[in-house]
Amino acid sequence: MTIPTLVIGDKNLSSWSLRPWLALRAFGVDFEELRLPLDTPEFRARIGEFSPTGKVPALLHDGVAVWESLAILEYINETFLDGRGWPRERAPRAQARAIAAEMHAGFAALRRELPLNLQRRGAPATPGPEAVRDIARVQQLWRDARARFGKGGPFLFGGFGLADAMYAPVALRFVVYGVALSGEAQAYVEAITALPAVIEWRAAAEAERERG
Numbered sequence: 001m002t003i004p005t006l007v008i009g010d011k012n013l014s015s016w017s018l019r020p021w022l023a024l025r026a027f028g029v030d031f032e033e034l035r036l037p038l039d040t041p042e043f044r045a046r047i048g049e050f051s052p053t054g055k056v057p058a059l060l061h062d063g064v065a066v067w068e069s070l071a072i073l074e075y076i077n078e079t080f081l082d083g084r085g086w087p088r089e090r091a092p093r094a095q096a097r098a099i100a101a102e103m104h105a106g107f108a109a110l111r112r113e114l115p116l117n118l119q120r121r122g123a124p125a126t127p128g129p130e131a132v133r134d135i136a137r138v139q140q141l142w143r144d145a146r147a148r149f150g151k152g153g154p155f156l157f158g159g160f161g162l163a164d165a166m167y168a169p170v171a172l173r174f175v176v177y178g179v180a181l182s183g184e185a186q187a188y189v190e191a192i193t194a195l196p197a198v199i200e201w202r203a204a205a206e207a208e209r210e211r212g
């Protein structure tokens with residue numbers, strides 16, 4: 001099968017890029033990476049070749065171009081994973097898709113107030129009331145997935161899956177902004193940060209010099 005190319009932004013800053021990158025890497029799918037640092041002349045000159053929205057990520061494969069992170073995850077799931085990106089059973093699969101969609105569509109205050117910046121150092125952030133509500137909802141949906149379906153491993157539905165790929169950037173925001181979490185949420189964040197693919201992404205993000 002042809003190897004896909006994933007077009008991404010800076011690893012330090014681009015949380016949407018991390019989601020499909022992590023899905024490909026954690027499931028061991030071979031892919032090429034094309035990194036276009038955000039907000040640069042290179043990005044503006046080239047992104048239109050790959051993405052009709054002018055945003056990353058975009059996946060190019062066998063004459064198909066896919067944009068929007070959740071649609072890319074679905075493409076990865078059906079083209080490279082034979083469906084195993086989502087839980088096999090109907091109930092957890094429905095819940096995994098629902099929380100992935102919730103992430104894709106929501107948590108605007110959390111994203112606005114705590115934008116991904118993996119090079120961030122410094123004091124814990126003090127999120128405003130809307131972001132605090134988002135943080136509580138994230139922890140609630142993590143707790144619910146883990147309690148109902150997470151018995152087989154440390155991730156939301158046991159083993160690593162696409163719902164985890166959607167929430168990994170949130171877990172990393174909680175780390176870099178020093179967000180105080182429940183014990184269960186903290187344990188989940190630690191499972192995410194221990195993934196070899198996440199360690200690889202963070203090391204590359206640390207090494208980026210564009211800005212940060």
Ligand SMILES: N[C@@H](CCC(=O)N[C@@H](CS)C(=O)NCC(=O)O)C(=O)O
Nearest residue numbers: 009014015016055056057068069070
């Ligand atoms: N809904 C999109 C969001 C993509 C997005 O906002 N990407 C940002 C980087 S994380 C971007 O490309 N920004 C560049 C720009 O808007 O010029 C998705 O899920 O892929």
